[in-house]
Every structure is written in structure tokens, then in C-alpha cells.
Amino acid sequence: MSLKARIYRPAKNAMQSGRRNMKKWRLDYTPMTARSGDPLMGWTGSSDMTSQVSLKFDDKESAIAYCEANGIDYSVFEPRERKLNIKAYADNFAFNRVRG
Numbered sequence: 001m002s003l004k005a006r007i008y009r010p011a012k013n014a015m016q017s018g019r020r021n022m023k024k025w026r027l028d029y030t031p032m033t034a035r036s037g038d039p040l041m042g043w044t045g046s047s048d049m050t051s052q053v054s055l056k057f058d059d060k061e062s063a064i065a066y067c068e069a070n071g072i073d074y075s076v077f078e079p080r081e082r083k084l085n086i087k088a089y090a091d092n093f094a095f096n097r098v099r100g
Contacts, residue, residue: 003050004030007063008077025063026073027055 006028012019029050037044057063060076067074091097 002098003032003072005067005072005074006030006077007060007067007074009060009079011079023058025060027057027066029053060100 007025008028009025011023012022031046031048031051033046033048035044035046055063057066064074064076064082066072
């Protein structure tokens with residue numbers, strides 16, 4: 001069974017206001033076995049140790065080079081670029097503002 005990896009740049013979560021640490025690319029291994037639940041405690045666990053490994057890279061090319069050097073199948077997920085909506089506070093009170 002060969003390892004498979006997912007290369008992506010993580011999105012900002014709802015608890016972040018800044019955009020720090022969003023420039024790094026991340027490599028996560030896809031799980032090889034399904035998770036199992038403990039009926040007594042309700043915990044979810046897995047015997048797959050690669051699910052605990054997450055590698056960070058400065059750029060996408062470094063992550064791809066790592067996968068190719070180690071014979072790991074990979075998929076690259078490009079991030080959606082953020083659309084900036086820049087407007088001034090005074091635009092809230094403009095005469096021609098569409099109200100609705």
C-alpha cells in the first residue's frame with residue numbers, strides 16, 4: 001500500500017483576524033484505515049500513525065519535491081484567492097447607496 005498525501009495552503013479560520021501563517025503550505029497524509037469508535041467512552045481512534053503527521057513547507061514546489069523524492073502519491077489543492085472589497089466608511093451614507 002502506498003502513501004497518499006494532500007498538499008494545500010490552509011484557510012484562515014473564524015477565530016483569526018490576521019493573515020499570519022497562511023503563506024505556508026501543508027502536507028497531510030490521507031488515512032489508510034478507517035477510524036473506529038469506542039462504545040463506552042465515545043472516543044474516536046485510529047491505528048493509523050500517518051494521520052498524526054502534518055508537514056509544513058515554505059512553498060508548494062518544496063512539498064511536491066518532498067513527495068517525489070520519497071515516492072509519495074500526492075494531490076495539490078490550490079487556494080481560492082481572497083477578493084478584496086475596499087470601501088470607505090462614508091460610502092455607508094452615500095446618497096446613491098442601494099438600500100435593501
